[in-house]
Amino acid sequence: MTEAPRAPAGLAAWLLAASAGLLALGVAVGSMGWEPLLDETGAGLTILWEIRLPRTLGAWTAGALLGLAGAAAQGLFRNPLADPYLLGSATGAALGVALLLVLLGAAPAAGTAWVTSLGLTGAAFAGAMAAVVLTLALARGVQHTLRLLLAGVIVGMVFGALASLVIFLAPELLRSMQSFLLGTTGFLGWAGAGVLAGVLAACAGVAVASSRALDALALGETTAASLGVPLARVRLALVGVIALATGAAVAHVGLVAFIGLMAPHLVRALVKPTHAWLLPLSALAGGVLLLGADVLARWLLAPRELPVGVVTAVLGGAYLLALMQRRPR
Amino acid sequence: MRERSILVLCVAVLALWLAGAAQAAVEAIDDRGVRVQVRQPPQRIVSLMPSLTETVCALGACARLVGVDDYSNWPSSVNALPHVGGLEDARVESIVALRPDLVLVPTSSRVLPRLQALGLPVLALEPRTLSDVRRVLQVLGPVLEARDPEEVWQAISREVQVAAQKLPRALRGTRVYVEVGSTPYAASEGSFIGEVLLRLGAENIVPARLGPFPKLNPEFVVRADPQVIILARGDAPGLRARPGWQGIEALRSGRVCALDEAQVDMLMRAGPRLGEAAHLLVECLQGRLAAGTSGR
Numbered sequence: 001m002t003e004a005p006r007a008p009a010g011l012a013a014w015l016l017a018a019s020a021g022l023l024a025l026g027v028a029v030g031s032m033g034w035e036p037l038l039d040e041t042g043a044g045l046t047i048l049w050e051i052r053l054p055r056t057l058g059a060w061t062a063g064a065l066l067g068l069a070g071a072a073a074q075g076l077f078r079n080p081l082a083d084p085y086l087l088g089s090a091t092g093a094a095l096g097v098a099l100l101l102v103l104l105g106a107a108p109a110a111g112t113a114w115v116t117s118l119g120l121t122g123a124a125f126a127g128a129m130a131a132v133v134l135t136l137a138l139a140r141g142v143q144h145t146l147r148l149l150l151a152g153v154i155v156g157m158v159f160g161a162l163a164s165l166v167i168f169l170a171p172e173l174l175r176s177m178q179s180f181l182l183g184t185t186g187f188l189g190w191a192g193a194g195v196l197a198g199v200l201a202a203c204a205g206v207a208v209a210s211s212r213a214l215d216a217l218a219l220g221e222t223t224a225a226s227l228g229v230p231l232a233r234v235r236l237a238l239v240g241v242i243a244l245a246t247g248a249a250v251a252h253v254g255l256v257a258f259i260g261l262m263a264p265h266l267v268r269a270l271v272k273p274t275h276a277w278l279l280p281l282s283a284l285a286g287g288v289l290l291l292g293a294d295v296l297a298r299w300l301l302a303p304r305e306l307p308v309g310v311v312t313a314v315l316g317g318a319y320l321l322a323l324m325q326r327r328p329r
Numbered sequence: 330m331r332e333r334s335i336l337v338l339c340v341a342v343l344a345l346w347l348a349g350a351a352q353a354a355v356e357a358i359d360d361r362g363v364r365v366q367v368r369q370p371p372q373r374i375v376s377l378m379p380s381l382t383e384t385v386c387a388l389g390a391c392a393r394l395v396g397v398d399d400y401s402n403w404p405s406s407v408n409a410l411p412h413v414g415g416l417e418d419a420r421v422e423s424i425v426a427l428r429p430d431l432v433l434v435p436t437s438s439r440v441l442p443r444l445q446a447l448g449l450p451v452l453a454l455e456p457r458t459l460s461d462v463r464r465v466l467q468v469l470g471p472v473l474e475a476r477d478p479e480e481v482w483q484a485i486s487r488e489v490q491v492a493a494q495k496l497p498r499a500l501r502g503t504r505v506y507v508e509v510g511s512t513p514y515a516a517s518e519g520s521f522i523g524e525v526l527l528r529l530g531a532e533n534i535v536p537a538r539l540g541p542f543p544k545l546n547p548e549f550v551v552r553a554d555p556q557v558i559i560l561a562r563g564d565a566p567g568l569r570a571r572p573g574w575q576g577i578e579a580l581r582s583g584r585v586c587a588l589d590e591a592q593v594d595m596l597m598r599a600g601p602r603l604g605e606a607a608h609l610l611v612e613c614l615q616g617r618l619a620a621g622t623s624g625r
Binding site for chain 2: 030031032046047050051052054055113116178179184186187188189190298302303304305307
């Protein structure tokens, strides 16, 4: 890493290049490890098109959603530790999915892939929204950071416990929920990737439109209000973005840890951008992180597959630890 | 007079020694390598694993069971017994209250050290392969003093053989994928299910080197292109929605064998019903069970 501060545009170019590289890698790494296949039979093409490409794009998009949600949460709550997990929205989304699975029966395949994907996203969004609203209600607003984080932890625990209770009452869900709790990108198809892309476009649009308000919020609420920021509306919009982005990501790839926390930190460690840059850069970084972790998860033990959440947790934990060690100096 | 009393003493000592020998515990070495003394023959047995429950019953000691885990459901007589919890959450208190003189637990059970600390005679056995099934029979046979374990094993083995002969020659070498979890987890050649399939002459697409029940990259299954897929009925409707799977030969030709709960239980337990399970697998390979699922 060079010491000179990079321009945000430079970092964006760098992240885009990394995304493209990982995309190529993601398409080249299959069930046998490294095999950029295009075999003679034409079956290879089907596998590339039907399996690897949607899976790779879906993993990137889910990561981007988590990165975006993390950056939005950190800006909105003016807290560098706010992320979809700490606000309880990820576990809320998991509870929503668990409840939907109980209603539908263990295999979420009653309809087409599109219906399933949208249904899971909706359930996860409802769960995430409920969790965030409950967190905000318990914290009595966002003024007290400590209270907000505590409330988020409490709600996260309670919703997590409720999800466990659902699994306990419907043990046939155990296997499908377990994969869900560990995170997996294995069954991402075009339908899932499409829904994720649509959600990302919507969320990124709303978030970037609110970026000036977030910049103003960084100076404190009274200052922001005096600058003419419509606080109530911005908060509502961003809480919706956080819940929707988290819900969509969790519905498709499960509980993937640390991306939402790590992506904005990574960006801020390299550049000092305003929110208009921070939000899209965090999304890019999140995409790169999750896709990178997914490629690793597929590759390391191929054709066995590691749960991708385990890989992100290990990488994320190591990164945050390194960050913590470096800080005092 | 004195000689006579010595004789009496000798006889008494001999009698006592013989009685002691008769009362002495049978020693069994369980899967942990621990020597377990069992006062014989145990009359109050608790089993904490379905395959062990079934093994006890196959050895003819079903009537001596006084408690089983929540998942044991075969033979039906065990349903009337007290259920003492699942594999991970067995209730120690309920087990102790049953005053068992033998507790059969899987090696991986978390209650094992607790039961042992409470002084219960615990035998840890966990059948994972076909040879384990035989070994468990051989360990339990002398302990229970019931049916000849070798006879039971021969019966299982014979059934597998009969099933193998039932399979038409043309179907030998059929590529099979057995899914045990929708994530997907598969039964490889190294699992007991894989071993039975191998004996039947089918070809498992998941090699043994991946471990008995590996979590796979779903792409692996698409590339291996199995001709028959065997899985639990609840997971069957979702197969087509998985990216790329609709091109798999088993799905195109409709040879998806969706097993109901009782059939899954039979197939997934490394116990005395593996002979029956072999017949079930043959029916799957012949496509007889696939028809029943399309109505769902």
